[in-house]
Amino acid sequence: MQRIVDIGRRIELIPMDPHFHDITIGLYQQQSVNAIIGKATPVFLVHTYSHIAGAAERIENVRQAMQTLGGMLKTPEGLLYFPCGSAHQLGCRRVFLEACKLASHTDAEPRPLNILDKKSRLTITVDSIGDGGYRVTADGEGRRAARRVSAIAGGLMKLGEMESVETDGGDTVAFDCGYTHDALVGLLLTRAPNVRITLREEEMSATRGVLSAPSQQL
Ligand SMILES: [Zn+2]
Incomplete structure (x- = not known):
């Protein structure tokens, strides 16, 4: 009889870790x-079925990187969570992939709350405005800048499951938990200008993961 250990629902997968013996x-x-x-x-549990010497250290390494990159905390058992208690599942998946x-x-x-947007060559800054809200601004004016601000705010919404906050500029988004998540927002901001490419990459890697994952990992 096979032993079944309930470790939860798998929500993301690195089929082959390039930094440690291609483990899953x-x-x-x-x-x-x-x-x-x-x-x-x-x-959230970071887990490998690999028993290669050093695999446990690699997992611990990823966990620590996730704490730094996503502002996540760790239970005494080594499970990760956001301080607000919400799942922020999409955000957590991105933190994991980046870690x-x-x-x-x-x-x-931790990534800063500003980036140079390659498309517009403007510096885009995100400011916490409290209650989980973040306002996106550009160091430029005009329609083009406004369009980029609104596109990047839209990117944050998609990548971080954030909500739009009613403003004139379409430049403000918020986490529904009402908490600030500066590290997470900084991380998502690096991907927000290319949200479509990012989502397509994720779709492809998810498909690859399904194909190459050892069947049910027994
Ligand atoms: Zn939260």
């Missing part, structure tokens, strides 16, 4: 009582 690393979502928050909240790209968590740095 999965991200799993569970629901568990979080003693620190004091109620059942979504928590796995790094050879070591010591390379992980």
